[in-house]
Amino acid sequence: MSRPPSARESVLDAFEGLLVTDGERAATMDAAARAAGVSKGGLLYHFASKDALEAGLVDRLRRLVDSDVAAIEAAPEGAVAYFLRSSVMDDDPLDRAIISVSRLAQRGSGAASAALRDMRDRWADVLRPHVRDDAALDLVMLVSDGLYFNNALGGDAPLTAVPSGPALDALVALVVDAVAP
Amino acid sequence: MSRPPSARESVLDAFEGLLVTDGERAATMDAAARAAGVSKGGLLYHFASKDALEAGLVDRLRRLVDSDVAAIEAAPEGAVAYFLRSSVMDDDPLDRAIISVSRLAQRGSGAASAALRDMRDRWADVLRPHVRDDAALDLVMLVSDGLYFNNALGGDAPLTAVPSGPALDALVALVVDAVAP
């Protein structure tokens, strides 16, 4: 935790970047090594297999979700409003981790799917006390999923124009009003 | 339109099935040929390349969206309620086409991303007259995206328990009430 090996993190960053910007197909060990500026052998010293590389990304996601759950709980503007606003992709470390692990999940990685499921469960647990009932919780979670979905799909352009600015304000207000206890 | 070549459709069905159930990685030309009961050479007669095979699936999606938009417009229970309920994956031809083309989009196919974007635009156009304002339209579209997202991810189990039965009824009622003009 105090002294993370630099090359290891570089490889992980490069692999994540390839998944986010170029899609699953482009995220090969070869490409990750090249993007990180190491050789394939160098990469394989840190991550002995493709599975190990993917596990590294999944671990990173789990750690980022820990901080996110804490931030949701502490948000002054309310947990629901904060959660929805943070569901709009902003290219921060958590967003990149979610997108890249989503790509792994679609490649068929069971560990990636499990991590995403777990993330979603933890979000639901922290939001539950802040909404009216189960239908309200479903609504909040699904809007959040939808916001991520539009960024996780279609590598180049987002699937749609995700609401931002005043449109996002109006959406958040509408949802907060509909789910308030 | 009247006499679709049988082998061609079989190959397309097999390719779609592989994408839906086994994920992108498993949907190779070899596997599609085997699943369709033809040889690789036989497949390549109908689809000269992987791109052509993917284009075949995208065309199928476009045709199914045509019918779906008509069904939304004609729904007796209201466009929004019908649209949301039909966003829950039911393994019908349209759902399978959406999931499989989503997988192609994540593989990096620009044509697949464009078809999904177009589908979403057409849905928005047909729903717009049935909702209060732009924020309400965003809400409906995002909940629908969320419902699909949870099926498009994680090949084996859906990412979460998608609401069904009374939970779905309550969710639809909540949304319909929040967006009614």
Added chain:
DNA sequence: GTCTATAAAAAGATAGAC
């Protein structure tokens, strides 16, 4: 229209030098 055989490239992984 459908087949077999095979080429050509890319991917994951191993061995061992430095």
Added chain:
DNA sequence: GTCTATCTTTTTATAGAC
């Protein structure tokens, strides 16, 4: 810790027989 070289398997695609 990092490198080069090499092996194996998989995937796309071509050639040409039937």
